[in-house]
Amino acid sequence: MSTPLLRVRGLTKHFPVKGGVLRRTVAQVKAVDGVSFDIERGKTLGLVGESGCGKSTLGRAILRLHEPTEGEVFLEETDVTAASGSELKRLRRNMQIIFQDPFASLSPRRTVFETLREPLDVHRIGTPAERRKKVEELLEVVGLRRAVLHRYPHEFSGGQRQRVGIARALALNPKFIVADEAVSALDVSVQSQVLNLIDDLQSEFGISFLFISHDLAVVQHISHQVGVMYLGKLVETASAGDLYADPKHPYTQALMSAIPVPDPKAGSERIVLSGDVPSPMNPPSGCPFHTRCPAAMPHCSTIEPRMQNLGSEAQPHWVSCHLYGDTPQADNSAD
Amino acid sequence: MALLEVDNLQVEFATDRGIARAIDGVSFEVNEGETLGIVGESGCGKSVTSLSIMGLIPRPPGRIAGGEIRFAGENLTRLPEKAYRKLRGSDISMIFQEPMTALNPVFTIGNQISDVLRRHKGLSRKQARARGIEMLAEVGIPAPEKRIDEYPHQLSGGMRQRVMIAMALSCDPKLLIADEPTTALDVTIQAQVLELIKKLAADHGTAVILITHDLGVVAETCDRAAVMYCGKIIEQGPVDALFEYPRHPYTAGLLASVPRIRPDRLPRLPTIPGIVPDLLDLPRGCRFRDRCGQALERCGQFDPELNADNDAATVAACFNPNPVVTA
């Protein structure tokens, strides 16, 4: 088997919380806590989970927009976490990000042309004439007319702005793109246009995506693999088919049942979770989900479950929950 | 007579580029104890419709240019501001999308609920506090006697939205308008809040207008729904019929493009081609024509009106609607 395009191992990002008059670090927000996964070439890993569970932080830590506290990231053979200087610059060409808010992520004072030419300038790609040609090609790829070249972001609709954001991410022919809630701010009819575009680009250029979204239906559509995050940790990962057909983790099951479906006859058997998401500053002991889990058992509050593969070697289905596998022993819980 | 009757409402805004008619002849009714969903994409006029009912259209640049809004038979468009203020927060209440902007950050939750209760219900300070705690308990806030003394920033998003609901319901309104009440919330919290609105409306017989761009939320919460496009209602009817047999091509397109969890992955998502036209540069005839796959010649000449077809359960504004399907 070929090596995956991206390998993430034990990635951790803690943010210090400062307090008191001396602004000393009084606590740590464990935004991302020991996350591991692979993404194959030309494939998409979808990442879901509630607000604040660490999805964006994970995406940024991979790109080193946040310095990881611990763990490793490999893009093909290159250790991203150890790279610096010219090597990091080269890596950055290959790893791009598309943000949620296309308005906030584009400079209001730059025309589309200036925005799209900038990465080419920074990386000194081609002559000015070639850069111009490349920008025009990019517009065509994302389905914008050449007439928009000299317009400013405020003159565009949300869907058009998001297309500009995607064109910018594509400018340097990246191998890997983090799409962080890239379609969440868009209306459904525009959202489906942009999702189809992302799909086309993937088939055409073989790009791998980490696709972050809180919308499970969007994630199912776009992803090959899906990971579910809760309080900084992955709690379940599987192929999109397996995860949606047979969610194992009680949190995944609750998430799935909470999605409103546009069919009045659907008759939802909803698992309404009680309580709010706990603070990542002070995550619960044992299983992080035990404070809201409808299936929690006494030992769930003391022993942290580990990832176990309930699928096969070829088609893994990773879950961290005490409902599966052997009953844990208190003595093997500490690492 | 329905509790609320909106009749040929027209709302205009003055902009740099000219007069934008944001609402152009909207009519609908809401009965006591009924939940009406208003759906449609960003900018179609959902919020302007609800602000018109609340008498909160900023003037200038906005104005109600025509039509009537009758609440319990009384035309609100002529109501003096003082009487309107009395109506808001007693007979008609509203929940806004972002609870943080509607709650005052410098006062405790208790101060804000008591204020409403004392103003509209004439309760004493002590009575208002006791009733406030009851309300917080009713919307499922744990330890309400403690939470009542907290400030909005000390609560999570879901709890703030519950506080808003508690405030909106504290005066037993006859009509509750909820404008995107769950858009800022996570799905699991959204599920809690929608259950709560449904239950409270059923218990108190409140009429509810639920505004959202999420068709799934409408399907699960509403009895009837109206679909808006570019300042007009283009189709309305009972939710079951509307979602199962949409007649207007826009309703059908919208429903088809909602991503939903399905057993097999679709190779491509259905889309509606093109984009919403500019309010200041509307096409002649039907506003959906440029994006419509079943346009006829006359769609470019005349503006279709909402039209009841005897056999159809919904009314649609379309010259060439999808055929009526009878189950």
Ligand SMILES: Nc1ncnc2c1ncn2[C@@H]1O[C@H](COP(=O)(O)OP(=O)(O)OP(=O)(O)O)[C@@H](O)[C@H]1O
């Ligand atoms: N720069 C920062 N400094 C301190 N804490 C941070 C910082 N960035 C994020 N956090 C915290 O880390 C946690 C994870 O945040 P993150 O933005 O990754 O969540 P998310 O899953 O992307 O949420 P959302 O769905 O709301 O975008 C949160 O508790 C957040 O408050």
Ligand SMILES: Nc1ncnc2c1ncn2[C@@H]1O[C@H](COP(=O)(O)OP(=O)(O)OP(=O)(O)O)[C@@H](O)[C@H]1O
């Ligand atoms: N104060 C205002 N001045 C000028 N135009 C306005 C004003 N308020 C609303 N509009 C215009 O009226 C139209 C309808 O806006 P409205 O806020 O009702 O949309 P909406 O359906 O609620 O959209 P969203 O889903 O984004 O909330 C838009 O074109 C908007 O630009």
Ligand code: SF4
């Ligand atoms: S380990 Fe226990 S608390 Fe955690 S998800 Fe499984 S059953 Fe629930």
Ligand code: SF4
């Ligand atoms: S009136 Fe004509 S253009 Fe408009 S939606 Fe109906 S068929 Fe399409």
Ligand SMILES: [Mg+2]
């Ligand atoms: Mg995020």
Ligand SMILES: [Mg+2]
């Ligand atoms: Mg609105």
